[in-house]
Amino acid sequence: MKARPPILFTVAFGAGLATGLLHFWAPVCVAVVLLGWMAVSGGGSAGPTPAPPAASIRAVAGLLAAAATLGGVEAAVALAREAQACAVRLPAGTLSLRVRLLEPIDSAGGQVRVRPVSAGCEGDVTARWPAAHAADAGAEARVTARWIARPQWSGRGDGTLVVSGVHASGASVLASGAAERLRSWATTAARRLYGPRAELVEALVLGRRVGLEPALRDDFAQSGLIHLLSISGFHVGLVAAWVALACRAAGMRRERALLAAAGTAVLYVSFLGWPAPATRAALLAVLAAWCRQRQRNVRANPLLSATCLAVMLIDPWAVLDLGAWLSAGALWGAATATRWSDRALGTSWGWRALSSSIGATLATAPLTAAALGTVAPIGIALNFAAIPLAAVAVPGVFASLLLLPFAPDAAASLAAGAGLGLHLIELLAAVGAAVPGGHVVTEAGPGAAVPWLLALAAFLWGMHARTTRAEALRRWAWVGAFALWIPLALQLGRPAAYGPSDLTLHFLDVGQGDGAVLRTPRGHYVVVDAGPAGGHGAGGRADAGRRVLVPFLAREGVAEISAMIVSHAHADHVGGAAAVLDRFHTDLVIEPGERYADPVYYHFLDAVAADGVPWRPGRPGDRFTLDGVSFTLLHPNPAWPHWGEDLNEDSVVLLVQYGGFRALLPGDAGLVAEHWLAGRAGRVDFLKVGHHGSRGATGDAWLDELHPKAAVVSVGTHNTYGHPSAEALARLRAHGVAVWRTDQDGQVDVVTDGATMTVQSRTRRQVFSVQDSLDGR
Numbered sequence: 001m002k003a004r005p006p007i008l009f010t011v012a013f014g015a016g017l018a019t020g021l022l023h024f025w026a027p028v029c030v031a032v033v034l035l036g037w038m039a040v041s042g043g044g045s046a047g048p049t050p051a052p053p054a055a056s057i058r059a060v061a062g063l064l065a066a067a068a069t070l071g072g073v074e075a076a077v078a079l080a081r082e083a084q085a086c087a088v089r090l091p092a093g094t095l096s097l098r099v100r101l102l103e104p105i106d107s108a109g110g111q112v113r114v115r116p117v118s119a120g121c122e123g124d125v126t127a128r129w130p131a132a133h134a135a136d137a138g139a140e141a142r143v144t145a146r147w148i149a150r151p152q153w154s155g156r157g158d159g160t161l162v163v164s165g166v167h168a169s170g171a172s173v174l175a176s177g178a179a180e181r182l183r184s185w186a187t188t189a190a191r192r193l194y195g196p197r198a199e200l201v202e203a204l205v206l207g208r209r210v211g212l213e214p215a216l217r218d219d220f221a222q223s224g225l226i227h228l229l230s231i232s233g234f235h236v237g238l239v240a241a242w243v244a245l246a247c248r249a250a251g252m253r254r255e256r257a258l259l260a261a262a263g264t265a266v267l268y269v270s271f272l273g274w275p276a277p278a279t280r281a282a283l284l285a286v287l288a289a290w291c292r293q294r295q296r297n298v299r300a301n302p303l304l305s306a307t308c309l310a311v312m313l314i315d316p317w318a319v320l321d322l323g324a325w326l327s328a329g330a331l332w333g334a335a336t337a338t339r340w341s342d343r344a345l346g347t348s349w350g351w352r353a354l355s356s357s358i359g360a361t362l363a364t365a366p367l368t369a370a371a372l373g374t375v376a377p378i379g380i381a382l383n384f385a386a387i388p389l390a391a392v393a394v395p396g397v398f399a400s401l402l403l404l405p406f407a408p409d410a411a412a413s414l415a416a417g418a419g420l421g422l423h424l425i426e427l428l429a430a431v432g433a434a435v436p437g438g439h440v441v442t443e444a445g446p447g448a449a450v451p452w453l454l455a456l457a458a459f460l461w462g463m464h465a466r467t468t469r470a471e472a473l474r475r476w477a478w479v480g481a482f483a484l485w486i487p488l489a490l491q492l493g494r495p496a497a498y499g500p501s502d503l504t505l506h507f508l509d510v511g512q513g514d515g516a517v518l519r520t521p522r523g524h525y526v527v528v529d530a531g532p533a534g535g536h537g538a539g540g541r542a543d544a545g546r547r548v549l550v551p552f553l554a555r556e557g558v559a560e561i562s563a564m565i566v567s568h569a570h571a572d573h574v575g576g577a578a579a580v581l582d583r584f585h586t587d588l589v590i591e592p593g594e595r596y597a598d599p600v601y602y603h604f605l606d607a608v609a610a611d612g613v614p615w616r617p618g619r620p621g622d623r624f625t626l627d628g629v630s631f632t633l634l635h636p637n638p639a640w641p642h643w644g645e646d647l648n649e650d651s652v653v654l655l656v657q658y659g660g661f662r663a664l665l666p667g668d669a670g671l672v673a674e675h676w677l678a679g680r681a682g683r684v685d686f687l688k689v690g691h692h693g694s695r696g697a698t699g700d701a702w703l704d705e706l707h708p709k710a711a712v713v714s715v716g717t718h719n720t721y722g723h724p725s726a727e728a729l730a731r732l733r734a735h736g737v738a739v740w741r742t743d744q745d746g747q748v749d750v751v752t753d754g755a756t757m758t759v760q761s762r763t764r765r766q767v768f769s770v771q772d773s774l775d776g777r
Contacts, residue, residue: 006302006305006306007301007302007305008060008063008064008067009063009064009067009305009309010067010305010306010308010309010312011305012063012064012065012067012068012071013067013068013070013071013309013312014071014308014309014312014319015068015071016067016068016069016070016071016072016075017071017072017074017075017078017312017316017319018071018075018319018320019071019072019075020071020072020073020074020075020076020078020079021075021078021079021154021155021156021316021317021319021320022154022155022320023155071312074312074313074316075316077316078316078317081122082156082157084121084122084123085121085122085123085157086115086116086119086121086122086123086124086125087123087125087149087156087157087158087159088121088157089119089120089121090116090119090121090125090147090149090159090161091147092146092147092148092149093146093147094144094145094146095144095145095146095147095161096142096143096144096145097116097117097118097119097142097143097145098116098117098118098119098140098141098142098143099114099115099116099117099127099140099141099143099161100114100115100116100117100138100139100140101113101114101135101136101137101138101139101140101141101180102114102115102124102137102180102183103137103183103187103206103208104134104135104136104137104183104184104187104188105129105133105134105135106134107131107132107133107134108131109128109129109130109131109132109133110128110129110612111126111127111128111129112126112127112129113125113126113127114126114127114161117140125159125160125161126158126159126160126161127145127160127161127162127163128160128161128162128163128610128612129163129166130163130164130165130166133166136180136181136184137180137181137183137184137187138180138181138184141166141167142166142167143163143164143165143166143167144163144164144165144167145161145162145163145164145165146161146162146164146609147159147160147161147162148160148161148162148606148609148610150606150607150610154317154320156317156320159610160609160610162609162610162612179271182271183206186202186205186206186401187202187206189401189404190202190205190401192404193400193401193404193411193412193415194397194415194419194422197419197422197423199212199213200212200216200229200422200426201397201422203229204228204229204235204394204397204422205397205398205401206272207272207275209229212229213559214559214560214584214585215559215560216426216429217229218433218554218557218559219426219429219430219432219433220429220433221374221376221433221439222374222376222432222433222438222439222554222557223376223378223379223382223428223429223430223431223432223433223435223438223439224361224376224377224378224379224380224382224383224432224438224439225379225382225383225386225425225428225429225432226376227326227330228386228390228425233277233278233280233281233284233327233330233331234281234387234390235278235281235394236265236268236269236278236281236282236285237281237285238390238391238394238395239261239264239265239268239395239398240261240262240264240265240281240282240285241261242395242398243257243260243261243264243265244257244258244260244261247260247261254292255289255292255293258285258288258289258292258293259289259293261285261289262282262285262286262288262289262290265281265282265285265286266282266285266286268282269281269282274314274315275323276311276315276318276321276323276324276327277323277324277326277327279310279311279314279315279318280307280308280310280311280324280327280328281327283306283307283310283311284303284304284307284331287303287306287307288303291303300335300339301332301335304328304331304332304335308324308328311324322367322371325367326364326367326368329360329363329364329367330360330363330364331360332363333356333359333360333361333362333363333364333456334355334356334357334359334360334363335356335359336359336363336460336463337355337356337358337359337360337459337463338352338355338356338359340355340463340467340472341354341355343466344463344467344468344469344472345469353383353384353387354380354384357379357380357383357384358380358459359459361375361376361377361379361380362452362455362456362459363456365449365452365455365456366449366452366453366456367449369440369442369444369448369449369451369452370444370445370446370448370449371444372444373441373442373443373444373445373448373550373551373554374439374440374441374442374554375439375440375452376432376438376439376440377438377439377440378432378435378438378439379432382428382429382432385428386425386428386429389421389424389425389428390421390425392418392421393418393421393422393424393425394418396414396415396417396418396421397415397418397422399411399414399418400412400414400415400418433557441551441554441555442551443547443548443551444546444547444550444551445542445547458475458476458479459476461475461479462475462476462479501521501753502521502751502752502753503518503519503520503521503629503656503658503661503751503752503753503754504518504519504749504750504751504752505517505518505656505663505686505749505750506518506519506552506747506748506749507688507712507714507740507742507747507748507749507750508531508544508548508549508552508742508747509548509742509743509746509747510530510531510532510544510548510549510576510714510742511531511532511544511716511717512532512572512692512715512716512719512721512723513529513531513532513544513571513572513573513575513576513714513716514528514529514531514567514572514573514667514668514688514692514714515527515528515529515530515531515544515548515549515576515714516528516529516665516688516714517549517552517553517556518629518656519556520562520626520627520628520629521627521628521629521658522626522627524562524626524627525553525556525558525560525561525562526561526562526563526564526565526626526631527549527553527561527563527564527565527577527580528564528565528567528654528665529565529566529567529573529574529577529667530544530545530549530564530566530573530574530575530576530577530579530580531544531545531548531549531572531573531575531576532544532571532572532573532575532576533545533571533575533576533578533579533600533603543575543576543579544575544576545575545576545577545578545579545580546576546579547576548576549576549579549580550579550580550583550584553580553583553584554583558584559584559585560584560585560586560587561580561584561585561586561587562587562588562626563586563587563588563589563590563624563631564577564580564581564586564588564589564590564613565589565590565591565618565631565652565654566589566590566591566604566652567591567592567651567652567654567665567666567667567668568591568592568594568596568647568648568650568651568652568667568668569591569592569594569596569598569601569604569647570596570598570647570648570668571598571600571601573667573668574591574600574601574604575600577604577607578603578604578606578607581604581607581608581611581613582607582611586611586613587613587614588613588614588615588616589608589613589614589615589616590615590616590617590618590622590633590652591615591617591618591652592617592618592636592650592651592652593616593617593618594636594638594643594644594647594650596647618633618636618652619633619636619637619638620633620634620635620636620637621633628658628659629656629657629658630656630657630658631654631655631656632654632655632656632657633652633653633654633655634653634654634655634677634680634681635650635651635652635653635666635669635673635676635677636649636650636651636652636653636673640676641676642672642673642676646670646672647668648667648668648669648670648691649669649670649672649673650673651666651667651668651669651673651690652667653665653666653667653669653673653677653681654666654667655681655684658752658754659752659753659754659755659770660754660755660770661685661686661752661754661755661757661770662682662683662684662685662686662770663684663685663686663687663688663750664681664684664686664687664688664706664708665688666687666688666690666697667690667691668690668691668692668694668697669690669691669697670690670691670694670696670697671696671697671699671702674690674697674698674699674701674702675699675701678701678702678705679705681705681706682705682706683705683706683707684706684707684708685708685709685710685752685757685768685770686708686709686710686711686712686750686757686759687706687708687710687711687712687737688711688712688714689711689712689713689714689724689728689732689739691723692713692714692715692719692721692723692724693713693715693723693724693725693728693729693741694721694723694724694725694728695725695726695727695728697728698728698731698732699731700731700734700735703731703732703735703737704735707735708735708737709737709738709757709768709770710737710738710739710740710750710757710759710766710768711732711737711738711739711740712739712740712741712742712748712750712759713739713740713741713742713743714742715741715742715743716743717743719743724741738759738766740759740761740764744763745761745762745763745764746761746762746763747761747762748760748761749761752770754770755769755770756768756769756770757769757770
């Protein structure tokens with residue numbers, strides 16, 4: 001009981017801070033203050049002194065009220081400072097301003113942190129730097145750029161400064177400080193010692209992950225080893241531990257060695273810019289060293305709460321930072337599990353490693369499932385090998401960088417050994433990511449956290465009330481037996497329905513909109529439309545890109561998208577595209593390029609610019625080939641008579657061909673465009689029905705020409721548009737077309753080897769021959 005007030009104080013402070021930053025704190029904190037005041041004052045009545053238990057309760061209530069109020073006050077101060085931040089004050093549109101680079105950038109360009117100089121604002125922003133303008137950290141230059149605001153979910157300002165020009169005058173002016181010079185030196189040294197693995201070294205040492213290959217990042221995430229690529233408590237703990245060992249080896253007393261390690265951790269975190277997870281770890285090292293110096297035995301949870309409170313005082317926005325929550329949750333889970341295993345299983349390294357890994361994974365799983373839609377249980381096993389490897393490789397990296405100016409040969413030798421360790425970690429991540437069922441990808445959101453919250457509760461129940469090993473195993477066995485009766489808890493995604501030489505077209509259930517993913521025989525991916533965002537259409541379903549496409553592509557193990565084709569600018573087709581572009585490297589974006597005044601479309605264009613994705617307007621005759629699959633654009637043409645009259649009729653009409661198989665995806669093109677395209681498409685085997693089955697599309701003449709065997713209608717359940725219309729469905733039936741609907745059949749997959757075509761959903765499956773349709777084309 002004595003340990004709870006400090007923890008409750010931190011919780012109450014964080015609650016007041018979070019609600020204040022999210023702009024609804026006033027009612028909550030006022031209620032807490034009133035309850036605390038009533039508890040302390042006894043409701044305003046005179047009477048005898050309350051009994052000690054009641055007095056204790058009232059004192060705690062008053063303390064919590066004060067903590068929540070202080071949190072609200074700090075939130076108000078943080079919001080006032082945020083109003084002066086460059087991420088909030090920079091105006092949209094083209095700017096000419098002077099910036100200072102906080103990180104080095106090479107001639108290839110890319111993302112870099114910069115600080116606007118004399119712009120009337122404070123703080124740093126992310127910039128996309130053009131190629132052929134390499135500069136060290138600390139360099140100042142006048143640039144021409146466009147600010148693209150992309151606020152975070154919490155409402156905090158954010159965005160990207162897309163730099164289009166760097167003026168020669170002043171671009172080489174250097175005014176770098178010690179930290180900036182050190183960053184430039186570390187980057188140069190990493191590239192000299194580690195070559196192509198320098199980006200991984202920068203991620204481990206400097207926390208910069210922008211240069212990492214998307215496939216490598218995905219491997220680490222899907223293997224549960226992503227914490228090795230983040231500057232987290234693990235890295236700070238390694239630095240502190242090795243410094244302490246070195247000091248002890250030099251004959252220093254334990255207390256002084258711990259203080260030296262804590263001081264080194266603080267300096268390192270300061271150099272990194274005080275990221276929340278690393279800050280918490282450094283503070284933990286300081287408090288642990290101080291307690292050791294004062295010969296005090298402090299319990300783990302109050303110590304953790306104290307460091308979390310200090311982090312929130314240093315950076316109020318850390319209370320809304322996923323990394324901070326994951327760091328604290330992992331430490332709490334590991335400490336809780338280890339305390340039980342030390343008593344029930346023993347204190348050997350193996351038991352401690354297993355229990356801490358399980359505890360950390362289960363404690364963070366609800367957070368990663370809700371925020372990212374991904375949990376990687378395989379990391380529990382991989383950590384047995386990854387953590388020892390990292391414990392040797394990471395210090396080797398640091399040592400090689402520090403030795404380079406004084407002993408280049410020794411630094412090179414150390415780099416060779418550390419590089420081998422990094423390579424083994426990469427291999428471990430790749431193997432772990434490939435293990436079937438090793439990672440679970442679901443739709444991100446509160447619902448995704450529920451199974452993992454239940455798993456965490458079951459784990460804690462097994463250790464509750466000082467249980468023995470036998471009792472804990474009995475409880476977990478009951479939970480496991482119950483879980484076997486819940487198929488949804490074990491669903492790992494749909495099995496692949498294609499062979500190594502097949503083309504697969506996935507028409508996803510994105511609600512009232514279009515969203516399709518095409519996989520070529522050798523595993524290249526093309527996205528055609530990305531569904532709605534926000535409240536578009538019936539039902540007000542959330543961003544289909546984040547909700548449907550991103551989890552689907554992640555389950556497929558997609559590293560990058562070869563092309564994204566957006567049929568037109570309506571929100572039910574382009575709404576989810578920004579989320580997909582943010583998550584996956586994309587080689588090319590194609591869309592009609594027709595101006596359309598809509599915030600969802602502008603958000604998509606901003607995402608294309610901010611992520612530096614090549615863009616071009618699609619025109620008739622445009623064609624590209626991937627793995628023997630040809631993609632040909634038949635429409636739109638700005639010179640056709642109806643250009644600009646109706647955005648639907650200007651949709652991209654895409655013809656996909658593989659062997660004898662032909663499929664047509666016409667977006668929302670209707671009868672007008674169909675008449676214009678008469679004689680240009682030829683016969684097809686499969687049709688994505690135009691405009692969600694509207695009565696103004698998929699006419700008889702069009703079906704006479706296409707003569708498809710099967711078709712899919714991408715449509716939302718209970719939509720307000722009457723899609724698909726009875727007229728369109730009647731025309732499809734009259735022409736003998738087998739029809740699937742995403743509102744009734746869910747996801748529809750078309751698999752073809754060029755000679756046959758299989759159309760399947762969760763409810764039905766049908767095989768068609770396509771060879772007989774070759775004639776007459």
